[in-house]
Amino acid sequence: MKTSMTIAVLGATGMVGSRVIDEAGARGHRVIALSRKPAGENPANPNVTPVAVDANDPDAVREALAGRRRTAPCAADTASLAAADAVVLTVRTMPVDHKFLVATTRTVLDIAARLGIRVLVIGGAGALRSPDDRDLLVADNPAYVPADIRAVAAAGVAQLRACQSHADADCVYLSPPALLEPGVRTGRYRRGTDTLLVSADGRSWISTEDLAVAVIDELETPGPDHHITVVHQRA
Numbered sequence: 759m760k761t762s763m764t765i766a767v768l769g770a771t772g773m774v775g776s777r778v779i780d781e782a783g784a785r786g787h788r789v790i791a792l793s794r795k796p797a798g799e800n801p802a803n804p805n806v807t808p809v810a811v812d813a814n815d816p817d818a819v820r821e822a823l824a825g826r827r828r829t830a831p832c833a834a835d836t837a838s839l840a841a842a843d844a845v846v847l848t849v850r851t852m853p854v855d856h857k858f859l860v861a862t863t864r865t866v867l868d869i870a871a872r873l874g875i876r877v878l879v880i881g882g883a884g885a886l887r888s889p890d891d892r893d894l895l896v897a898d899n900p901a902y903v904p905a906d907i908r909a910v911a912a913a914g915v916a917q918l919r920a921c922q923s924h925a926d927a928d929c930v931y932l933s934p935p936a937l938l939e940p941g942v943r944t945g946r947y948r949r950g951t952d953t954l955l956v957s958a959d960g961r962s963w964i965s966t967e968d969l970a971v972a973v974i975d976e977l978e979t980p981g982p983d984h985h986i987t988v989v990h991q992r993a
């Protein structure tokens with residue numbers, strides 16, 4: 759188990775990224791918090807360093823993961839942070855931008871492979887197999903994915919394929935359950951691999967706080983699987 763890591767989170771200000779940062783910070787890890795419009799310096803947790811990075815700029819992503827940050831916009835000078843031991847990729851665009859998602863995923867995988875950094879991608883539930891028909895992806899199953907969000911689900915599947923086809927990256931793709939929303943941190947969840955999980959209450963769901971627990975658990979104690987999912991577990 760890795761007790762003290764430097765974890766980069768790309769998508770730091772998002773619903774998922776912000777909870778991953780809270781969980782990592784609470785466990786004493788250092789965090790490099792990356793997004794285009796970063797939150798201000800967080801005096802409550804000096805271990806969290808916000809850095810402005812656009813995922814469309816591979817050089818900026820590389821610098822940030824290597825632990826260098828520009829001291830001012832467009833500045834040549836850089837300040838040093840610890841290099842990342844792991845990166846959590848959790849970006850999203852509205853509306854979905856399939857090309858951006860796949861390109862960003864490849865960029866992060868390429869850089870991480872060169873730097874020897876583990877990658878955890880927060881992907882989509884659509885990339886999972888259906889519980890009642892393992893040959894049918896959730897993305898193609900109208901019981902879970904109505905037509906109006908099929909493009910979002912398809913982008914998640916393409917993102918998973920980008921991870922699976924990258925020869926050198928040390929990558930795990932985490933598919934949330936069907937419903938992921940802010941809630942309560944219970945610390946309880948059930949873990950699976952490539953098939954959608956349903957909780958004891960019949961729903962496929964987890965709070966974003968408990969998803970963040972699962973993310974940091976996976977980084978601290980990596981499992982053997984490259985595609986994992988989690989679901990809420992009752993006490």
Ligand SMILES: NC(=O)c1ccc[n+]([C@@H]2O[C@H](COP(=O)([O-])OP(=O)(O)OC[C@H]3O[C@@H](n4cnc5c(N)ncnc54)[C@H](OP(=O)(O)O)[C@@H]3O)[C@@H](O)[C@H]2O)c1
Nearest residue numbers: 769770771772773774793794795812813849850882883936
């Ligand atoms: N049930 C499900 O399958 C399910 C449900 C919810 C979410 N998810 C997945 O979880 C992941 C995160 O979703 P979320 O809800 O946390 O998204 P979100 O709240 O919309 O946050 C998106 C994050 O991406 C960052 N971002 C967007 N474009 C960027 C760029 N060019 N460069 C750098 N950062 C950029 C945003 O920051 P800036 O705008 O400041 O750059 C923000 O921090 C996504 O992969 C999403 O598909 C899955």
